[in-house]
Amino acid sequence: MPARASLSAFLATARSALAASASKKQTLTFVVGNESADLDSLCSALLFAYLRTYGSPQTLHIPLCHLPRDDLTLRPEFTEVLRRAATSPDDVITLDDLPELDATNTQWLLVDHNCLTGHLELFNKQVVGCVDHHTDEGKVPQESEVRLIEKSGSCMSLVVTHCREAWEKLKDADKATEIDAQLAHLAVGPILIDTQKLGDKNKTTSFDEDAVQYLETKLPSATGYDRTNFFSDVAKLKGDISPLSMRDILRKDYKEWDDSGVKLGTSSVPAHFGYLTEKAGSSDALLDGIKRWGTEKDLDLVTVLTAFTNEASFHRELLLFARTEKGVATAKAFEKDYTEKLQLSPWSSGKLDLDEQSQWLRCWTQGRVENSRKQVAPMLREAMKAKI
Template sequence: MAPQKTLQAFLATARAALTAPPSKRSTPLHFVVGNESADLDSLCSALFLAYFRSHEPPHTLHIPLCHLPREDLALRPELAAVLRRAAVAPDDVLTLSELPPPGPDGLLRPEDTRWLLVDHNVMTGALGRTYGGRVVGCIDHHEDEGKVPRDAAPRVIEKAGSCMSLVVEQCAEAWDALAKTDDGGGSEDRRVINEQLAYLALGPILIDTNALGSKDKTTAHDERAAAVAEAKIRSVSSVSVSGSGTGTDNETKEIIGPDLKRFFDEVSALKEDISGMSLRDILRKDYKEWTTAEDNDDNEGTGLRLGMSSVPQPFAFLVDKAGGEEAFVRELERWSASKGLDVTAVLTTCKAAANGGKFSRELLVWARTGPEVAAAVKRFAERNGKEKLGLGMWGDGRLDAEGGGSWRRCWTQAEVRNSRKQIAPMLRDALKGV
């Protein structure tokens, strides 16, 4: 086992490898990358997995890549908060802005790369079009789309509230071994390093499971991973996994100790505070995109384009920020046109104080480019709207519209257990063949 580095030192090594002149670059380069939404779970999972894959035999350097341009890091203050606990700054991480362009003549050739996916099991977008054939493994908690080879290693696709929980389980043995390694350094230094890594792991686990208190999201994977990470923290805070995941979303104080409760509250508040952002920034903060060409293995075509934004505030907030329903629709149209979307979806979440802090969801779907696309989105609503999603009219239909090949509906969503992980496959399935 190689000597243990701080996360910051590891990222400096990864940066040096990625930015080295082509003549001095060791190939193939191994990357770990999360999905296009680049949420806290994707970003932290990529950092954590790359760190331990690099430290364990055969000690192949894995470069963690944040799946977003550098300028978009500013839209994720919750990531900065978690990184601070790991003694890392946003400037230390690597983004798409640092990835050399693909091509010959000494640039980054696809054949000189290997890609390990976290928090998704299909490489989409520009990365997918260039490097999709170089995927060698994945760790994910979404629906298995069958694109990662069955003999890939690792190939872990299981239900969990947080992908990080699956990553921690995969790395737990190496983490324990590394934490106990006598490499000539001080044991106190190792304790500090592993406490920092524990906060990196606990950030997304706590956020994605509501501090292990969400009965709909928390699984045994999340409980075990939280216990593994918490054991590396020296403070008196503790995670009591017995009975976790069985209470309501308001029982966090009974599940985690005071230090982790403060950590969770800090990160959660930053994640949900979008008050200072423009509507465009809100829509792109947590955004994912798919094409039907990807679903149909059509490497030559472009297909229909579906984009989905997740927003931690209700539509009433978005409408008020825009200056009314008409202004909101105009802004949403500009955003959709800029992305070339055939179908736009916006999913909101909220814990309204006026509603006793009860968790709620809303959904808007807009078919924009013709009657066939509109018919497909109507099929989505007919197949899934009542029983699977519990959809009801939002705001007396003030955001609904149809005509001229366009069809838009905004709903309340009673079945709050279904998030983008479930809704995206439903929409994509309805769009197949259009």
């Protein structure tokens, strides 16, 4: 590879190579985050692809944003982090930019997940490695060159840990210091967001603390970086869902699984159900929006997980809406097995609850706030297996 370029120039090279591949039978190596396409997934894919391209093994790695291009508008926090990395959403590569691919001519490295889902599931056999902080699903071969699955607040912290030595060897660019500062902005943003500025004791690990300490050595005061201000700016953008419709709120941070004959969809929302009820106009209107989303995605079980700070305390809520008999069986199995473990109690005296043969809904306040979707989704998937 030539001397390394800025992130935006690297993305232009990757886009050109992807376009040229349509007429060539060459193997393409992709790096992709999970289908929720949150800030951590998006930024981790970009940084890992960049450092793998210019470090060892010096093979072009194409970073893919796991979402349609239109969905980028739902993520202003990503736009802000890209801006600080001297890049824009126009530069990144999305699902809409993929040409028709022969799966056998591709390789896939996963960040922030270890099993391809959604539109990319057909490439699962071409997965050659991962860096992730979720439950190991046993899909990535043990002998893979890269297979790092560890507990951390942010997947980006693991990417930085894995690539740190290679990064330090990249001293060949005329503007190495400037480029490093751009990359460090890209990396530190999701770590600060996912760990609440390293203040969330339930999430923050030594991986996160060490990564931020390292990255901030690449962010001298001359860059205008300030940890508190950076976190506040990005967090404000991430948490502001006021311009969004109910459908957009539910699809902004969405992940889906189809296991054991049950299709599960999960939406993470940075606001409480009281706010969502008020935004929708009424409880009935909120439920109608959730039901429409379940119908659009053809789900057996719709899950909405809220996370928010109220009066300086962090809170979580959880809603399950089962819209088929299979979904109802799964939801009831989850309720039986995990109510105590998650310290679930009825939200607003059961105001949103519903109990019918083919439709069932429960909304809870979640006492064990340390359990995010990263922990709750595997519980739901276990309930999917146990539904019979």
